[in-house]
Amino acid sequence: MHKVLIIGGSNGIGLSMALLLLKEGHKVTVVDKTAPDTAVVGAEKISFIQVNLIEGDYSFLDECTDIDTLIYTAGFGRVARFETIHPVEIENLFKVNTIPLFRILRHYYERLLHGEFYCGVMGSIAGLVSSPLFTVYGATKAAICNGLESLNIELEKAGSKNRILVVAPGSIKGTRFNGGDNDIHATEQLASEILKRLFNHETLFIPQYDEVFKSVLNQYHDDPHSYGLHSYDYKCQSGRFNEKPQMKIGYMSGTFDLFHVGHLNLIRRAKHCCDYLVVGVHRDASHKGKETFIPLEERMDIVRNIKYVDKVILSEREDSDVYFKDIVKYDYLFVGSDYKGTERFNRYEKLFENTGVKIVYFPYTEGTSSTQLRKVIS
Numbered sequence: 001m002h003k004v005l006i007i008g009g010s011n012g013i014g015l016s017m018a019l020l021l022l023k024e025g026h027k028v029t030v031v032d033k034t035a036p037d038t039a040v041v042g043a044e045k046i047s048f049i050q051v052n053l054i055e056g057d058y059s060f061l062d063e064c065t066d067i068d069t070l071i072y073t074a075g076f077g078r079v080a081r082f083e084t085i086h087p088v089e090i091e092n093l094f095k096v097n098t099i100p101l102f103r104i105l106r107h108y109y110e111r112l113l114h115g116e117f118y119c120g121v122m123g124s125i126a127g128l129v130s131s132p133l134f135t136v137y138g139a140t141k142a143a144i145c146n147g148l149e150s151l152n153i154e155l156e157k158a159g160s161k162n163r164i165l166v167v168a169p170g171s172i173k174g175t176r177f178n179g180g181d182n183d184i185h186a187t188e189q190l191a192s193e194i195l196k197r198l199f200n201h202e203t204l205f206i207p208q209y210d211e212v213f214k215s216v217l218n219q220y221h222d223d224p225h226s227y228g229l230h231s232y233d234y235k236c237q238s239g240r241f242n243e244k245p246q247m248k249i250g251y252m253s254g255t256f257d258l259f260h261v262g263h264l265n266l267i268r269r270a271k272h273c274c275d276y277l278v279v280g281v282h283r284d285a286s287h288k289g290k291e292t293f294i295p296l297e298e299r300m301d302i303v304r305n306i307k308y309v310d311k312v313i314l315s316e317r318e319d320s321d322v323y324f325k326d327i328v329k330y331d332y333l334f335v336g337s338d339y340k341g342t343e344r345f346n347r348y349e350k351l352f353e354n355t356g357v358k359i360v361y362f363p364y365t366e367g368t369s370s371t372q373l374r375k376v377i378s
Contacts, residue, residue, distance in 0.1 A: 002026040002118070005067045007053075007104065008074025009046070010036040013122065013172060016184050016191035017071060018046050029067075031060055032074070040184055052272055053100045054092050055308070061107050069118040070108055071198070072101050077126075077137025078242040079235055086245040088276045088310060090136050097140035102147065105164070112155060112162045120165040120198040121148060125206065125213055128168055129220040130228035133235045141168075152203050163201040167194055170213065250274030251322060252334035253315040255282045256299050257292040262364060264306070269362050270334040271308035278328045279303050280315030320351050330357065337361040 002021070009018045009030035018028045019042050029047040030036055036043035049060050053074060075097040101121060111117040126134050127141030148164050155162055173186045190207060197205045206213050220227040235241075252270050256263055271277045281300045284292050292299075296314075304312040316322050319333055333352070339345045340361045349359060 002069045003067045004028045004069040004071065005031065005064050006071045006073065007031050007100065008072065008122075010034050010043075010048075012073065013187050013191055013194070014071065014073035015040060015043060016187040017073075017195055019043070019184065020188065020191055020195060022046065026069075029064060031064075053096045054275055055271065056095065056099075058100070058103060058107070061104065067108075068111070068116060069198075070104065071120045072104065073122040074100065075122060075140070076246055077134065077140070078244075078246055079133050079240045080242055081133065082135050084243050084245070085136055086247060086276075089245045089247050092247060092275055093136050093140050097137070098143050101144060105151070112164070113158055113160050117162050118198055118201070119162070120167060120194060123148075123166045123168045125168050125170045125216070128206075128217065130224055130231060132228055132232040133241075149203070161201060163203045165194070165198045165202050165205060167205050167207070169207045172207075247275035248273075248331045249276045249278065249328065250332040250334055251278045251280065251319065251328050251330035253280035253282065253319055253322075255284070255292060256303050257294050259294075259299070259302050266334070266336065266362055266364075267303075267306055267308050270332075270360075273334070273360060274332050276310045277308060278311045278313060278330065279309050280313050280319070280322060282315050320348055323352075323355070323357065333357060333359045335359065335361060337363045 004018075004021050004026055006014050006018050006028060008014045009028075010032035011034075014030070014032075015036055018030055018036070019040070021028050022042065022045060027047075029049060031049045031051050033050070033052050035048050035050070036046045038044050049063060051057065051060050077093065077097070105112070105119070108117065108119075112119065121144060123145045124138070124141040126138040127143075127145035131138035145166055145168060148166050152163050155164075169190075172190065173183070193207070194205065219230075250270050250273060252266070254263065254266075267277070267279065281296065281303055283296055294302075300312050300314075303309055313322075313327065316325070316327065319335075322328050323330060323333075333348070335345065345359065352359065
């Protein structure tokens with residue numbers, strides 16, 4: 001029985017491999033931002049650890065100490081002109097597609113060097129050729145393909161029999177990558193072939209190589225520039241453009257006076273629910289009939305330097321104004337649960353009814369509060 005860790009196994013080809021491994025009697029743990037798709041039969045039986053790779057928290061590795069197989073399928077991307085890629089989306093592409101892979105490989109590298117260890121990574125054909133209009137995604141996959149080719153040489157020279165399989169497919173049907181639905185019947189055969197090659201310690205697998213990609217790779221190597229021009233035109237004609245950034249923006253506001261762990265918990269939870277978190281800081285606490293002890297600029301500086309916060313702004317009188325004045329077009333508005341049912345947030349819920357914005361109410365954690373601190377100071 002193998003003990004398998006699949007990073008990004010809640011959907012698509014990762015989920016398909018997880019189900020096949022379970023069926024064969026292996027122990028499988030999936031690490032992903034969302035739980036395995038329970039619309040797929042058997043997905044509910046998978047052991048699951050919820051992790052948002054963008055946050056850069058690798059503490060989950062402490063729970064996965066006895067694995068002998070690592071599979072990395074996490075990744076996202078979209079076909080789009082470079083000027084429509086948000087700067088934060090560029091960072092997030094590397095934070096999900098590339099950086100965690102090498103961090104995790106380094107964590108388990110002693111096992112790759114010594115003993116029996118199996119490893120497979122989802123690359124892309126876009127990492128092997130020029131891929132205009134897929135530029136940043138292709139760059140993340142090129143780093144994987146090139147890096148693991150080199151790492152396999154290091155393993156060989158170190159005398160290890162272990163190898164890292166790089167899978168470099170084109171478009172895969174039956175996944176959510178391009179906005180589709182999970183279809184295990186469409187991905188099962190490919191998943192089975194990947195697992196077979198992984199357990200044989202192979203280093204590269206290009207699905208449909210003879211039928212499609214052998215000639216593609218030859219064309220690219222013969223004349224990279226002409227190939228790139230053709231690739232650009234092909235993508236334009238295919239209608240696969242997606243001009244909407246693949247990131248969810250969250251917004252929350254607060255006074256953040258006498259900053260304490262309750263504030264930190266709210267900000268941490270908010271970041272866990274979105275890709276990009278904007279925090280608005282109030283000028284003062286007059287709206288609550290209270291005074292502030294810490295100057296505005298110092299409060300903004302404190303919040304700005306919290307790792308979960310991507311951007312700090314001066315808040316508007318109404319959180320809804322931040323959205324409707326086009327200051328931040330957020331997808332989520334985060335607030336404490338004590339505001340739920342108030343006149344203000346009942347009004348917000350009606351305002352946002354047809355915008356796609358979701359208001360998320362967080363319960364306050366027990367412990368230190370600003371009120372308690374004010375009492376001590378007084």
